[in-house]
Amino acid sequence: MPAEKTVDLALSELRAAISGLENAVDVRIEQQRDQGEMEGEVKRVHADRSRLAQELDQSQFRANRLEEVNREVSRRLVTAMETIRAVLDR
Template identity: 75%
Template sequence: MPAKTVKAAIDELRNAVQSLEIAIDGRFDKERDVSEFEGEVRRVNEDRSRLAQELDQSQFRANRLEEVNREVSRRLVTAMETIRAVLDR
């Protein structure tokens, strides 16, 4: 009977080691997944920051173009008024 007890203990130990290896593999897989997820979150945040900066620059350019457009319109009105005044004389 002691041989069977030793064999059963060895089988239990073998099963426990196998279960531990499976658990460790699962843990490594989860850590890899978390690492990949964190990397993706980092890339998304970098993209968001870049896009926010580009949006700010685009808004600045749009505002500047609007100012220039108003100035050109004002100058055109002034030029047209000057031409009318000259033609009316």
């Protein structure tokens, strides 16, 4: 094989190898960007979950407090109705 063809073949193989390397680097950069986006999304989901858990706790506290107030109001109404009946029965 003449030296010129050997050099041309080697240069062609080198170009192909460089092209393959550039493609691999592009793919790797894309994967890293996608991974960074996923990590950001996971962080947002965790932050939303924490916020929602806190809101749920606060809502549960308010619901419990309303139940207590409701029971107290009911107790007072019963007492008032009994008092009114007692007065009316006299």
